[in-house]
Amino acid sequence: MIFSRADFSYLKWGLLISLFALCAGGAALVVSKNFVSHAQHEQQAAQHQLNTARSQLAAANADQENMKIYTSAYDELLKRNIIGDDQRLNWIEGLEEIRKQHHVLDFNYTIAPQHPYTPPVPLDSGNFKLNISDMNLQFDLLHEYQLMDFFDTLRTGINGWFILDHCAMERNSDSVATAKIKAECTGGWLTLKNRDAK
């Protein structure tokens, strides 16, 4: 079929109406689809907010429960200066106090600079940084139980947390000496530092 200019004149309104229908229908589709997309985004955002709120509620409930369970134990850690910075002066004063109590014949110690502590097994330290100040101890003992008494007093008498890593006791070869046993122990003063603490 061959079209002439007059044919287009005849078809003009049909073409215009088709064009209008195409544009109007297409525009209506696009606009309505946009409404759907917008509503979908809103619904997804609302769902996300609800999920977040549920998580927050679970966390709040957990906080409430944790507060009940752990507050007293945490306060104890605070009281013992385990949480926070090094309290070297307290340790030295405590050790000298023990010396005066004569639990052992004699002892010497050295405290090394503080450094990060890596536990022998992996532990979740959460928001806390573990630091340790290594301490080396040499003892002159009359008998083995003096060492036990010393560490018992160290644990209960000083505000701090001493972790004993290694100890070696040996019978003194000099049978006439007062110190029947020589001992050497290594360990460290452990502190927990909250990363958020200023």
Added chain:
Amino acid sequence: MGRKNLLFLSAANCEVCTWQSGELSAPTYFSDNAEGHKQFTAFLQTHRNPTFLLTDLVEEDFRQETVPHLRGNDRTALIQRKLEQYYRDTLFRQAITLQRSKEGRRDDNMLFSALTNPALITPWLNIMLAHSIALVGIYSIPNTSAPLVKDIPSDSLLLLSWEKHAGLRQTYFDAKRLRFSRLTSINGNNSFCATAGAEASRTQQYLKNLSLLPSGQALNVAIICHSIDRRELESHLSNDDDMHYAYLDIQELGRHLGSKTIYLDSDATPLFLHLLAAQTPRNHYAAAEHTHSHQLLLIRRSLLWLSAAFITASLLWVAANIKETIALENESKILKEQTSQLSQEIRQIVQRLPSTPVSATDMKTAVLLSRSLNNISPPPQIILDSLAKTLNEFPAIRIDKLSWQTSSGETSAASAAAPQGSAAAIIPAQVILLSGALEEFTGDYRAALDHLERFRQALIQRGYSVTVLTLPLDVSPQGSIAADTGDGSNKPAQFSLKIFWRMAT
């Protein structure tokens, strides 16, 4: 169904009816002269409907020919060449493939036909073209008749019909395919009844001469007639070996085809006009330029229908989108309400929590961490308590060296025994090295070894894992023994043990 103009053209007459939903209007007659053409023009201006031109002319020629079976452009060229050869002087021509031969080259058996006197059609056609009337097509009675015979069980059928202003039309169908048709001019109803038999006999003879009717085969003649004329026809016509007559009641036939016209006589013109309007066949004789306006009309209608369909589909889709939007908004609203309730609940819980410098999570972490570290490094009293008690039970054992250390990854019997992933498995063992000797040893190695074994068993019973490092005498097959009986009693019975201990969880 839309209104249609039906133009019936015979040699002496041009009549136009309008047709809608099976109803045919009374015909308007136009003379083939200037006045008639003027009236026809006026009629068309007030009836701008799609128009069908049905011809019933003596000058319609049929030629049957077998041509090679071709496809595409070759076939088009062949047909065009044949039409030029047979009907050079007319535009109103067509070619129909009747059937394809089943033998030999399997050629096509074709029927070429044409309206050979264009002068009869052109004046009316020109008026329609001049006024851009949508001409659907140009048709002829023989070519339109096929639906009338499709239910008649005969392979050699002659259909007789009478068109008042044209004459007696005889159309021959071979196996229901049009083969030949002729028109005989007669005047008046009585002449139709009187001449039908004679004309049928002539046609039979003609068909036999052309070998279109096989020799010895009877010709079935179906006559379209009114019930009133049937009696007269039956009186004139009688069946014999060569001719079998059957009568098709024009009123019944019309009703069967959906016509609402009341037929008063045997004039089949209204019947064929209705058949053309109701079951329009493909165009017979109109060229593309004749139906151009109709094609434009179809295009415009298609555009409008497509537009309407697209708008409707769009509206349905939009409605579905609106419905989905409303559903989503309602869902969002419910979710927001739930979020608001939860937020309120959270605020109440947070308000009840005591004010602390650290979060509850940090508190928990610090406490659990300190407990884990306590387990990793227990105080020496706990590590050595059971060892000290055991030693008290074995006063003959003298300890010379004692050391202990937190194991860091050393595989011990205790570690190996602990189930994977259990608390015991993550608490490192304490490794105790113990060296000593048996006091008051008199050289009785058997008694010494027995004593040390009992000591070892006692340690195991208290929860230690014990590995013997050295014994006073190595009695294993791998050991070497040197006997010196002279000073055997002075040699100390020394031994060393490696002991593993793990804090109970």
